Amino acid sequence: MLQEALREIKRGTAEIIDSQNIEKLLQAYFDEGKTYTVKAGFDPTAPDLHLGHTVLLQKLAIFQKYGAKIQFLIGDFTAQIGDPSGKNITRKTLSKTEVLENAKSYKEQVFKILDSSKTEVVFNSEWINLLGASGMLTLTTTFNVARMLERDDFDKRYKSGTSISISEFIYPLLQGYDSVHLESDIEIGGTDQKFNLLMGRHLQRAYEIGKEQSVLMMPILEGLDGVQKMSKSLNNYIGVTDEPNDMFGKVLSISDELMWRYYELLSTKTLDEIQKLKEGVENGSLHPKTVKENLALEITARFHSVDLAKAAKDEFDKVHSNNQIPSEIDEYTSDEEIWIAKALVDCKLSPSTSQARRDIKQGAVKINQEKINDEQLQLGSGEYILQVGKRKFAKLKVN
Amino acid sequence: MLQEALREIKRGTAEIIDSQNIEKLLQAYFDEGKTYTVKAGFDPTAPDLHLGHTVLLQKLAIFQKYGAKIQFLIGDFTAQIGDPSGKNITRKTLSKTEVLENAKSYKEQVFKILDSSKTEVVFNSEWINLLGASGMLTLTTTFNVARMLERDDFDKRYKSGTSISISEFIYPLLQGYDSVHLESDIEIGGTDQKFNLLMGRHLQRAYEIGKEQSVLMMPILEGLDGVQKMSKSLNNYIGVTDEPNDMFGKVLSISDELMWRYYELLSTKTLDEIQKLKEGVENGSLHPKTVKENLALEITARFHSVDLAKAAKDEFDKVHSNNQIPSEIDEYTSDEEIWIAKALVDCKLSPSTSQARRDIKQGAVKINQEKINDEQLQLGSGEYILQVGKRKFAKLKVN
Incomplete structure (x- = not known):
C-alpha cells in the first residue's frame, strides 16, 4: 500500500528533496491515519488555468488520496504592490475585489480535479500584512545577497547588467515565509521554482518551527508543439475552460511522442495501464490514433462530462474523417x-x-x-x- | 547677510549637493522669514556623544541661527530588529523603554548645542511601522540591486565574499524614506553617509513629494591622535559628558596641527577670528599653547560652564606646570x-x-x-x- 502510494507520488516528478520525510508522513498516515499538509502556490493574476497547471493539481489530487490536506495558496499579497520598476509606486495591480473574483474562478476550475473537502484555499496577504514593517525587515535578515544572486535568473540578469529591483529579492522570502506560517510538510511546484521552494525549507529552519518541508518538483509541461513550455502567450495551450470540441481537437493534434508524455503527466491511468497501451501500439494490436482519442476523451471528460467528450469526438470525426462542415459554426x-x-x-x-x-x-x-x-x-x-x-x-x- | 550665512554654513564642509537649493531657502528666510527643515539622523543605541558627533550638531546650530527647524531623527525602527546575521531573529536589540531613555540622554547632551525651541526630536518607528508590510515592499521597488551594490562598503564585501544580509539593503531605503515622510529640505551627515544621504533625494523624487533635499556632508573628525577618526572603541575621543578636567586636559594633549582643525570644526569663533589667531602664532605674538588653552576653555565651557572650565585650567596648570598632585583624586x-x-x-x-x-x-x-x-x-x-x-x-x- 505504502509502496504503491509512493510510486504514484513519485510518478513523473523531476526532483524530490527529502523524500524520506514524505515516506515518514505516508507511513504515519497508513499506520495512524495521521494527515499532513501539502502546499502549492498560485498566481492571483491569472486564474485561467491550462493543462500545464493541472500537472501540479493532479499530483495534489494523488496526495489527497493518501492523507494530505492541500494548502491551495493564492499569493495575493504581492498583487497589492505596484510596478516593480518603481515607476508607478502608487498603482496597485489588483484590487481586493479582483483577487476574490479570481479566487472564485480558480475554485471553479481546480475543484474539477481536487477534492474540495480536503483543500484549504488561503491568501497570503492575511499573514504577511500582519508581519508589519518590522516583521518584513526581520524576514530580510534571514538571507544574504550573494546567495540570492546565485538564483539562475538573477545571476544572468546581474551579469548582463539588466536591472533587478530589490523587491524581487523579497518575493522568494515571502514565498518561503508562507511555508513558515502554514507549517507546510511538503511543497510542490515546477522545476523553475526550485530556488523559491527551497526557501521554504530555509525559513522554516530560521524561524525554528520544528520541521522542514519536503519539496517535490514537477517538470514543465510541453505545449502542443512538443517543444516549448505550455503557455498562453505562445498559444500552444489547452485551457481548462476550452470548449469540448477545442479540447478534444487539440489533444488529437499532438505528436505520438508527446501523447505518451501527456499520459504520464495528465492521465489518471496507472503506470501499469499505460504500459499496456504502449505494448499494444508496439505489437500492432492498438492503433496510436485510438490511444490518442482515449486520452482526448479522458481529458475532455474531466473538465466537461463523458457525454460532452463523446459528442466532441463525433463532431471531430464528422469534420475530419468526412471532410464535412461542423454542425455549429459562428x-x-x-x-x-x-x-x-x-x-x-x-x-x-x-x-x-x-x-x-x-x-x-x-x-x-x-x-x-x-x-x-x-x-x-x-x-x-x-x-x-x-x-x-x-x-x-x-x-x-x-x- | 546672506553671504555671511552661506559662508558659515559652508565652513568645514566636505561636500554639498545642490547648494543652489540651500541658497534659495536662505534667501526666502532673509526675504520673507520663511523657515525650512534640516534633518540629521542619530543612532538610538549610542547616546554617549563625543566631539565627533558635535561637528554635525554645531552645523545644525548654525542653520538654526538662519531660519532652520531641525529634525533630530532617532532611527529607532531598526533597533526593533534582531541580529542582521539572522541567527537570532526573535531577539530585539532595544526595547521601547530603552529607546526612550536613550532619547532623554540624547536631549540632555544635544541641547547644550542646539536651541530646543527650534528642534523637533522624532522617532522613525512612528511612520515606518505605519508603512506596514506592503509599504515596505513598495519601498523596495524603488531601487535596484546593482546600484545598491555600488555602495563602497557593499562593493568591497560582495567582491571579497563577505556576507551582506538583505536587510542591509533595506536600511538605506528606510533612511531615505524618513526624508520622504519628514519632507526635509536639507539633510546633513558625515561623508561616510553619502550614499544614504543621496537616497533621501532619490526617494523624495520617486514618491513625488515635490522637493529634493540638499545634502551637506561634514568631514569625519580625527581623534586625539590626529590620524584615526574619533571613536569610543579607539579610545581617542573627548566625550560630551567627560569631566571638565578630562575634557580640558584632552584638548591640551592634541598637536598644534590638529588644534587648527578643531578650531575650524568645533569652535564658534568666526573664520576671521581664527585667521587672526593663526597670524598671531605665525608672527610670534601668540604662544600656540595659549591658543590651545583658549580652545580647551571654549569646549569645556560649552559642556559645563565658564567657571568649571577655568577651574579645570587651574587644576591642569597645578598638575603639569608645577608637577603637583591634583587637589582631588580617587x-x-x-x-x-x-x-x-x-x-x-x-x-x-x-x-x-x-x-x-x-x-x-x-x-x-x-x-x-x-x-x-x-x-x-x-x-x-x-x-x-x-x-x-x-x-x-x-x-x-x-x-
Whole structure:
C-alpha cells in the first residue's frame, strides 16, 4: 500500500528533496491515519488555468488520496504592490475585489480535479500584512545577497547588467515565509521554482518551527508543439475552460511522442495501464490514433462530462474523417464587399491580415470547401463558408 | 547677510549637493522669514556623544541661527530588529523603554548645542511601522540591486565574499524614506553617509513629494591622535559628558596641527577670528599653547560652564606646570599587600597588568612622585600616591 502510494507520488516528478520525510508522513498516515499538509502556490493574476497547471493539481489530487490536506495558496499579497520598476509606486495591480473574483474562478476550475473537502484555499496577504514593517525587515535578515544572486535568473540578469529591483529579492522570502506560517510538510511546484521552494525549507529552519518541508518538483509541461513550455502567450495551450470540441481537437493534434508524455503527466491511468497501451501500439494490436482519442476523451471528460467528450469526438470525426462542415459554426456579417484577408481576421480565423495572407499562400484557406490562392480576392455579396486549416470554420454573409 | 550665512554654513564642509537649493531657502528666510527643515539622523543605541558627533550638531546650530527647524531623527525602527546575521531573529536589540531613555540622554547632551525651541526630536518607528508590510515592499521597488551594490562598503564585501544580509539593503531605503515622510529640505551627515544621504533625494523624487533635499556632508573628525577618526572603541575621543578636567586636559594633549582643525570644526569663533589667531602664532605674538588653552576653555565651557572650565585650567596648570598632585583624586583601598601592576589596574590607572608593566618599563609610573622601574614591586601596608603619565593619579591605602 505504502509502496504503491509512493510510486504514484513519485510518478513523473523531476526532483524530490527529502523524500524520506514524505515516506515518514505516508507511513504515519497508513499506520495512524495521521494527515499532513501539502502546499502549492498560485498566481492571483491569472486564474485561467491550462493543462500545464493541472500537472501540479493532479499530483495534489494523488496526495489527497493518501492523507494530505492541500494548502491551495493564492499569493495575493504581492498583487497589492505596484510596478516593480518603481515607476508607478502608487498603482496597485489588483484590487481586493479582483483577487476574490479570481479566487472564485480558480475554485471553479481546480475543484474539477481536487477534492474540495480536503483543500484549504488561503491568501497570503492575511499573514504577511500582519508581519508589519518590522516583521518584513526581520524576514530580510534571514538571507544574504550573494546567495540570492546565485538564483539562475538573477545571476544572468546581474551579469548582463539588466536591472533587478530589490523587491524581487523579497518575493522568494515571502514565498518561503508562507511555508513558515502554514507549517507546510511538503511543497510542490515546477522545476523553475526550485530556488523559491527551497526557501521554504530555509525559513522554516530560521524561524525554528520544528520541521522542514519536503519539496517535490514537477517538470514543465510541453505545449502542443512538443517543444516549448505550455503557455498562453505562445498559444500552444489547452485551457481548462476550452470548449469540448477545442479540447478534444487539440489533444488529437499532438505528436505520438508527446501523447505518451501527456499520459504520464495528465492521465489518471496507472503506470501499469499505460504500459499496456504502449505494448499494444508496439505489437500492432492498438492503433496510436485510438490511444490518442482515449486520452482526448479522458481529458475532455474531466473538465466537461463523458457525454460532452463523446459528442466532441463525433463532431471531430464528422469534420475530419468526412471532410464535412461542423454542425455549429459562428456567423458573421459584412455590410460591404470585403477583402479576404480582412474577412478572415473579422471572423476570428486569423490573428492579423499578414497571417491571413500567409495562410492563403500556404494553401490553408478554403471558401465553400474550395482551396483559394488569391491573396487579393474581394468577396462580393453572398454567403461564404470560410475555413482555415482543418478545424477553424466561420460563416460570412456579405450584404 | 546672506553671504555671511552661506559662508558659515559652508565652513568645514566636505561636500554639498545642490547648494543652489540651500541658497534659495536662505534667501526666502532673509526675504520673507520663511523657515525650512534640516534633518540629521542619530543612532538610538549610542547616546554617549563625543566631539565627533558635535561637528554635525554645531552645523545644525548654525542653520538654526538662519531660519532652520531641525529634525533630530532617532532611527529607532531598526533597533526593533534582531541580529542582521539572522541567527537570532526573535531577539530585539532595544526595547521601547530603552529607546526612550536613550532619547532623554540624547536631549540632555544635544541641547547644550542646539536651541530646543527650534528642534523637533522624532522617532522613525512612528511612520515606518505605519508603512506596514506592503509599504515596505513598495519601498523596495524603488531601487535596484546593482546600484545598491555600488555602495563602497557593499562593493568591497560582495567582491571579497563577505556576507551582506538583505536587510542591509533595506536600511538605506528606510533612511531615505524618513526624508520622504519628514519632507526635509536639507539633510546633513558625515561623508561616510553619502550614499544614504543621496537616497533621501532619490526617494523624495520617486514618491513625488515635490522637493529634493540638499545634502551637506561634514568631514569625519580625527581623534586625539590626529590620524584615526574619533571613536569610543579607539579610545581617542573627548566625550560630551567627560569631566571638565578630562575634557580640558584632552584638548591640551592634541598637536598644534590638529588644534587648527578643531578650531575650524568645533569652535564658534568666526573664520576671521581664527585667521587672526593663526597670524598671531605665525608672527610670534601668540604662544600656540595659549591658543590651545583658549580652545580647551571654549569646549569645556560649552559642556559645563565658564567657571568649571577655568577651574579645570587651574587644576591642569597645578598638575603639569608645577608637577603637583591634583587637589582631588580617587582613593582606593587594598586589604593586603599588592603587586604594583595589579594596584595600577585596581586603581583604574592601567587597563591591564600587561599595560601596567609596559608603563613601568617606559618610566611612566611614579609612586609618591618618584619614578619606579621595578615591575615586580609589592606594595606593603601604607599610603601611596600612584601616577601614570602626566594626568592620571590615584591614592591607594594598603592595610
